[in-house]
Amino acid sequence: MSNRYAVILAAGQGTRMKSKLYKVLHPVCGKPMVQHVVDQISRLNIQKTVTIIGHGAEKVKVELGGQTEYALQESQLGTAHAVMQAEEILGDKDGVTIVVCGDTPLIRAETMEALFKQHEEVAAKATILTAKMEDPTGYGRIIRNENGLVEKIVEHKDATDAERKINEINTGTYCFDNSALFAALKKVSNENVQGEYYLPDVIEILKNQGEVVTAYQTDAFEETLGVNDRIALAEAERIMRTRINKNHMRNGVTIIDPANTYIEADVQIGQDTIIYPGSMIKGTTVIGSDCQIGPNTEIEACEIGNETVVHQSVAHNSTIGSHVKIGPFAHIRPDSSISDEVKIGNFVELKKAVFGKGSKASHLSYIGDAEVGNNVNIGCGSITVNYDGKHKFLTKIEDDVFVGCNSNLIAPVTIGKGSYIAAGSTITDDVPTEALSVARARQVNKENYVNKLNLKK
Incomplete structure (x- = not known):
């Protein structure tokens, strides 16, 4: 030759x-x-x-x-x-x-x-x-x-x-x-x-x-096909997408609706993973076997383990382990690292966060610039307050912590291993190991207050 x-x-x-x-x-x-x-x-x-x-x-x-x-x-x-x-x-x-x-x-x-x-x-x-x-x-x-x-x-x-x-x-x-x-x-x-x-x-x-x-x-x-205008560009995209999807299906991936599934050229997907309609999988994403992706999910430049579910959510430039459940309506922002057996539930947002094995944030939480240990439970409505208007600060939550609902963790702060944060608390100081931290005003009930207001009318 x-x-x-x-x-x-x-x-x-x-x-x-x-x-x-x-x-x-x-x-x-x-x-x-x-x-x-x-x-x-x-x-x-x-x-x-x-x-x-x-x-x-x-x-x-x-x-x-x-x-x-x-x-x-x-x-x-x-x-x-x-x-x-x-x-x-x-x-x-x-x-x-x-x-x-x-x-x-x-x-x-x-x-x-x-x-x-x-x-x-x-x-x-x-x-x-x-x-x-x-x-x-x-x-x-x-x-x-x-x-x-x-x-x-x-x-x-x-x-x-x-x-x-x-x-x-x-x-x-x-x-x-x-x-x-x-x-x-x-x-x-x-x-x-x-x-x-x-x-x-x-x-x-x-x-x-x-x-x-x-x-x-x-x-x-x-x-x-030579691409000289946007019409030809769309046609090339359609043909290439069909070619990519067929290759994945031949390799053991189930794509429920190939015409409405958008997988870019460098994506890798393991066998017996199911991709539901409306999903967009982009960049250098690598998805393991036996996963469920979608419907209506966007994943870009992520590494995802085996038997993980990402349901109606967005994930970018992050690592996600095996046996993880994400969504619906979760947002995994760049530089997050999610370990195995984690649950990230509906309307939870992670940004530059490390989530330890078995930890959960099931509802309506923002976890940014944080290190979360193993077996941590973060209650509904909890927030790591990471930004003072000029700088970002780290929140560290150690293993086995329970964070009650509607808690604000004002960074920089460390929540010690095995501790409890009472619901509704705003935490500004470190919490010792296995402590209960309550940071809220005491409840005051003023009896007959409504009747007194009515007498003034």
Whole structure:
């Protein structure tokens, strides 16, 4: 097998997106389009990958980092001109180069590998990735000879009536003999209405030189979808979401309603977990086996153990153990760590809180900037008062503490092991181990007070 290289075209502005965000950075299932392309290329045996950048160049570099080398196309003068910018990096290499667009997030490594294989088996100088469409209007048609080799690519506007009936189209992805590619690029002309240098012209140049040009036809046109506007972006999202959900279901995850379940590309889910409708699982979330997620739950960048239930709740950037019950309507904010066998009930909010094994906050509580020990019970309406308007402070609740309803714990404060906080208390000082702390005014009953008020009317 010859050396392999990749060129990703990612320099276009994407004006039809009508967006401040550079086109190839628009996300599909939580990941920028160009990152999907890079991820798939990374699964192949590629010696060098070069991404052609232009508009938004620095932002693309920030996103992709060291996963690729870069070449700058300062003026966008067409696809052939874009590939020419990689000459300094690839121009002296022997091997095969794949050229793929950065706005085709659905293309798979398996398809690109098949394209490489076809190219190498036929010993071609160029191989075009093609697909068939029911309505190919607007696409360049592939004209083959009797041996199946490519005679030419005819653009729709230039095609005869007979050629327009051909439904095999050029997808814009190619394999080239690397040396032949850069030699031919020097011969591409910009004598056209747009004054640009077009990569398909390389095909005609190679044909005129008597070189072999072939095509590999994929049976999945959807993989070749180029995203140029928000409509195509939504379609790519739908297709990618379906692909992701099917992969999880094949791996033993139950998704009750795949059409209304949104799982991003890097999520991992264990077997026999059930995902209910309306759930959004995002980022690098890892969910164990035998869990129940949803309905109407949002989880992002969390690690969740086994046999945990997250019901109609939101959890971000946190660790959640096994045999945990969360919700409904709970909010787990970033940097929280929930141990095994914990219960976080309805309308409970955690923020940067550690919750020990077997502890409970069942109703209507805010626990922020707190360390909660094992087997702690936090009563309904209790709050860790962590903010003085300028700074955040820590509340530490040790093991086996019982916090009564409607208690305010004014941080910084430590509640000692095994102690009790009486309902309605506002705690401003540390509580000793196994103490009962009562911090509220004594009840005063004024008998006949209402009658006295009535006499004054």
